[in-house]
Amino acid sequence: MDVGDQLCEAAKNGDAGKVKALIESGADVSHFDGEGLTPLMHAAKHGHADVVKKLLEAGAPWNALSPSNLSAGDFAMDAGHQEAFDILLNAGIQAELVLGTIARKDNKIGDCNGDYLEDRVSFSEDKLMDAESKAVMMAWEKPLMEAHAKAVCSGGGHILNIGFGMGLVDTAIQQYAPASHTIVEAHPEVYERMIRTGWAEKDNVKIIFGRWQDVLPQLELYDGIFFDTYGEYYEDLREFHQYLPALLKPEGIYSFFNGLCGGNGLGEDDWQC
Ligand SMILES: C[S@@+](CC[C@H](N)C(=O)[O-])C[C@H]1O[C@@H](n2cnc3c(N)ncnc32)[C@H](O)[C@@H]1O
Structure with a gap:
């Protein structure tokens, strides 16, 4: 099993010690396993809040999507894991605030909304997506x-x-x-x-x-x-x-x-x- 898959497995099992060791040995926290899931999605799906936290601290992408367009937050929410969900929610808020600040400094304000409003959107039963398949609303x-x-x-x-x-x-x-x-x-x-x-x-x-x-x-x-x-x-x-x-x-x-x-x-x- 490659290191990324081992990290997914450890995250799934809620083995915080192994997750920590694998991260320290350089395992890729953005890895997608054979199911198309990241370690964070596995941890979220099984409600291992401590592992979710560790992975986020190590830079795991909170917004990555599974093949069925589900994020780690979706997995936590669907399975009723409130603590894991709250951690993911806070990570998202912080990331957006930081990026908004950077973009403002780069004077990119104004480009953003304009692009979105001119592009196509698509609706499915449980999502509204923008032209880049990013979820507007879920x-x-x-x-x-x-x-x-x-x-x-x-x-x-x-x-x-x-x-x-x-x-x-x-x-x-x-x-x-x-x-x-x-x-x-x-x-x-x-x-x-x-x-x-x-x-x-x-x-x-x-x-x-x-x-x-x-x-x-x-x-x-x-x-x-x-x-x-x-x-x-x-x-x-x-x-x-x-x-x-x-x-x-x-x-x-x-x-x-x-x-x-x-x-x-x-x-x-x-x-x-
Ligand atoms: C995240 S969704 C809102 C979801 C909504 N609260 C719900 O419960 O389904 C954001 C909406 O704001 C619209 N929107 C984006 N920029 C806007 C603007 N400057 N003025 C008005 N609506 C805007 C988008 O087209 C989109 O429909």
């Missing part, structure tokens, strides 16, 4: 979206959501029957799908097509606001926060799950909340 995020919806709808009234994606948060928001439910979406194909699936016909729903940056004058004052875009940087989120006082009522509730830059090579964007 079905496993549903419980997180439901929690956001519960928070922003807790005061009732008028709700604004920025970024429709798979409509997970909007579906959850609808369950609270808000007085009005405004959705801003910038991608033409996502927008087209919203129309096709009847979102524009819902009594309390108002869809605004366009980048939130461009449609700000059409926005009003809301009791609850949720923000979750894709292909943007921390700088965009910061900019949105500057407008918040003009969009949110004094007692209103705001929550976000920002998209940062999905075009930065890390793939799945939605590790932030």
